[in-house]
Amino acid sequence: xxxxxxxxxxxxxxxxxxxxxxxxxxxxxxxxxxxxxxxxxxxxxxxxxxxxxxxxxxxxxxxxxxxxxxxxxxxxxxxxxxxxxxxxxxxxxxxxxxxxxxxxxxxxxxxxxxxxxxxxxxxxxxxxxxxxxxxxxxxxxxxxxxxxxxxxxxxxxxxxxxxxxxxxxxxxxxxxxxxxxxxxxxxxxxxxxxxxxxxxxxxxxxxxxxxxxxxxxxxxxxxxxxxxxxxxxxxxxxxxxxxxxxxxxxxxxxxxxxxxxxxxxxxxxxxxxxxxxxxx
Amino acid sequence: xxxxxxxxxxxxxxxxxxxxxxxxxxxxxxxxxxxxxxxxxxxxxxxxxxxxxxxxxxxxxxxxxxxxxxxxxxxxxxxxxxxxxxxxxxxxxxxxxxxxxxxxxxxxxxxxxxxxxxxxxxxxxxxxxxxxxxxxxxxxxxxxxxxxxxxxxxxxxxxxxxxxxxxxxxxxxxxxxxxxxxxxxxxxxxxxxxxxxxxxxxxxxxxxxxxxxxxxxxxxxxxxxxxxxxxxxxxxxxxxxxxxxxxxxxxx
Numbered sequence: 013x014x015x016x017x018x019x020x021x022x023x024x025x026x027x028x029x030x031x032x033x034x035x036x037x038x039x040x041x042x043x044x045x046x047x048x049x050x051x052x053x054x055x056x057x058x059x060x061x062x063x064x065x066x067x068x069x070x071x072x073x074x075x076x077x078x079x080x081x082x083x084x085x086x087x088x089x090x091x092x093x094x095x096x097x098x099x100x101x102x103x104x105x106x107x108x109x110x111x112x113x114x115x116x117x118x119x120x121x122x123x124x125x126x127x128x129x130x131x132x133x134x135x136x137x138x139x140x141x142x143x144x145x146x147x148x149x150x151x152x153x154x155x156x157x158x159x160x161x162x163x164x165x166x167x168x169x170x171x172x173x174x175x176x177x178x179x180x181x182x183x184x185x186x187x188x189x190x191x192x193x194x195x196x197x198x199x200x201x202x203x204x205x206x207x208x209x210x211x212x213x214x215x216x217x218x219x220x221x222x223x224x225x226x227x228x229x230x231x232x233x234x235x236x237x238x239x240x241x242x243x244x245x246x247x248x249x250x251x252x253x254x255x256x257x258x259x260x261x262x263x264x265x266x267x268x269x270x271x272x273x274x275x276x277x278x279x280x281x282x283x284x285x286x287x288x289x290x291x292x
Numbered sequence: 293x294x295x296x297x298x299x300x301x302x303x304x305x306x307x308x309x310x311x312x313x314x315x316x317x318x319x320x321x322x323x324x325x326x327x328x329x330x331x332x333x334x335x336x337x338x339x340x341x342x343x344x345x346x347x348x349x350x351x352x353x354x355x356x357x358x359x360x361x362x363x364x365x366x367x368x369x370x371x372x373x374x375x376x377x378x379x380x381x382x383x384x385x386x387x388x389x390x391x392x393x394x395x396x397x398x399x400x401x402x403x404x405x406x407x408x409x410x411x412x413x414x415x416x417x418x419x420x421x422x423x424x425x426x427x428x429x430x431x432x433x434x435x436x437x438x439x440x441x442x443x444x445x446x447x448x449x450x451x452x453x454x455x456x457x458x459x460x461x462x463x464x465x466x467x468x469x470x471x472x473x474x475x476x477x478x479x480x481x482x483x484x485x486x487x488x489x490x491x492x493x494x495x496x497x498x499x500x501x502x503x504x505x506x507x508x509x510x511x512x513x514x515x516x517x518x519x520x521x522x523x524x525x526x527x528x529x530x531x532x533x534x535x536x537x538x539x540x541x542x543x544x
Contacts, residue, residue: 015329022510023293023329025517046458049488059484063518191310214457214481216511218504219311239483242457245518246481246511253328253510 018252018261027064028248032266034067034273035060035244037155037185037212037236040086041073048240053090056239057097063248065237067283068098069269071125071155073240075103084115095282099273101125101155106139116146122276126156128164136169136176144173147180150277153208155183160193167196174204181272183208183234187224194220198227205232208272212236216246221254221264230260234269294517297531298325298333298509300427300453300476300501303355303362304348306338313505318355318362321504325361328509330502332361334393334534336427340367341397346376353389363538365393365427370405370412379418386424392541393425393451399432407437409444416441420448424541425474429454435462442470449474449537451499457482467493474537476501477529478512486519486529495525499534 021028042051060068070090075083080103087100102121104112106128116124124147128135135156147154156173159165167188174182187197187209194211201207201224209224209232224233235251237244251264270287273279279287303321306314315321325333335356340348349366356362366386369375376382386394396412397403405411419426428438431454441450451474455463460482466473467489477486478501489497502512516530 019510022514022517025519046482047460047464049482049484055484059520062520063514194311214479216481216507217311218313218506218508220508223311241483242481243483243485243515245514246508248518249510249512249514250508251510252514253508 016258018258021064022249022252027062028252028265030064030262030265032270033063033065034069034235034266034269035065035237035239036069036183036234036269036272037210037238038068038070038244039073039076039238039240040070040090041083041240043073043241044077051240053093057094059239059244060097063244065244066097066266067286068239069101069123069273070098070240071101071103075105076127076130078105080105080108080111080115084119084121087121088119091280095280096286099123099279099283103127104140104143105131106133106137107131109139109142113142113146116143120278122150122152122273122278122280124152124154126154129157129159129162132164134164134169136172144177144180148177151179151275152278153181153183153272153276155185157185158188158193158197159186160188160190160196167193167200170197170207171200171204174200174207178206181206181208181275183210183236185210185236186213187211189213189215191217194223198224201228201232208232208234208268210234210236211250212238212247214242216250221251222256225256225260225264230256230263231268233264235265293329294526294530296330296332296500296513297534298330298502298504299451299499299534300478301333301335301504302338302506303335304337304339304351307342310506315505318359321362322359324504324509328502328513330509332363332531334365334538335362336365336367336395341402345369345403363393364389364391365395366391367395367397367403368415369403370415372411379414383418383422387542392538393427394419395427397429397432402432407433407441416445416448420445421544422542423447423449423544425449425451425537427451427453439466442466442473446470446472448472451476453478453501453503455480457485460485464492467497473497474499474533476503477515478503478507481515486515487521490521490525495521495528496533498529500530
């Protein structure tokens, strides 16, 4: 069977030859619930190099749990050590809105992350509003963990946010997780131009990436790998072998996230300089 | 280029295909394998647990007849109800039809039986004596059942499918105690998980699997081609381990 340059690279285990490979949904740290063989920053970068991921947008795993500051500090350290490889999500805990404001103002990170599942709080609840206003002021894209069937993370809640905050771009993390969730997210993304979709997840359903693209179109679907929790390699493979034109797969693999990052007012200079190049 | 042998894919209609994905014909599955650069596949029929095991197995035999690169994995039942031929004949029939791997679907939602010795013991003993690999989906068994199978039938190669990235705290103690435990890679997607298993337990414990048509074959392929392990280890995981297990069936 004929292969294109992306598929050829995957089959050969070589770094992807695309101008932009940007992971919009990754994590850093360790977690109580299962064994993670490595959380070393150098191992992250080594794996990114192996696959060809130039930039990874990361959230601190401790902040997804109870340790907000510790998690965000982990991310700040990663960006400090590798300013051309990592972009920071500031994670907030909606049960402690003032802490969230302090974290956002202290770190001034370019992206914002909500995890309403682990924090057991509805994504459209008042505890998240200070962070949403911050995101609006600073053109910070907000990544939200969505899961159809879990009350706090239901896709319909994202619709309410997208309507209330038209100036904020939202990433529907996991696109709702289930087949039904994917379809709900597709419907929302058709309705709201500020919703982006990422297919990230361990359930690497065949046909799922194609379903997302058929919804709002190819410019609003993003690569996400869940790196740190998951391995990025299967997430890359599902996109590279999706039944989509190569140009569309390249959009998903990095061009779309690059566009979102360049809108972020707080994007650090070194990363902005890198992303503003026509290609690398 | 690695010589991929898919340990885990399905042929035939499904009651509820996810994202509408299913292979209605062997030709469709063959095309998908070819597109993903997978040279061989071990195939089961969903009809065996959504309609009837014997009917599903026979449909599979007929469908695969013209596809020598696709190998049947029958779904079996314990012998007590007599829905399948008695054990000696069943094993002979399997050998005659070159069925070198089987799957059990014991959960209440599927074929609905017990794996305990009073129910499945004779079947499991026969499979263990013939060293026919047994595939079980983790959604259908408990960890206690898995541990008991590994202990009670030490010559039975047990391949778990449907293993996710969150389960190493169960898998590692079992892998450290049992040589007959294997895991398909389709759902086993933890960060650096393949490297960690190869380092701790060697490269013989993982079998490349796609879970087509449910999952993307590209995901499974990238997990192996990009693995930071030796070429020899990649080759074993991509297909060498499964080929070895299938060749060992009935060899004793």
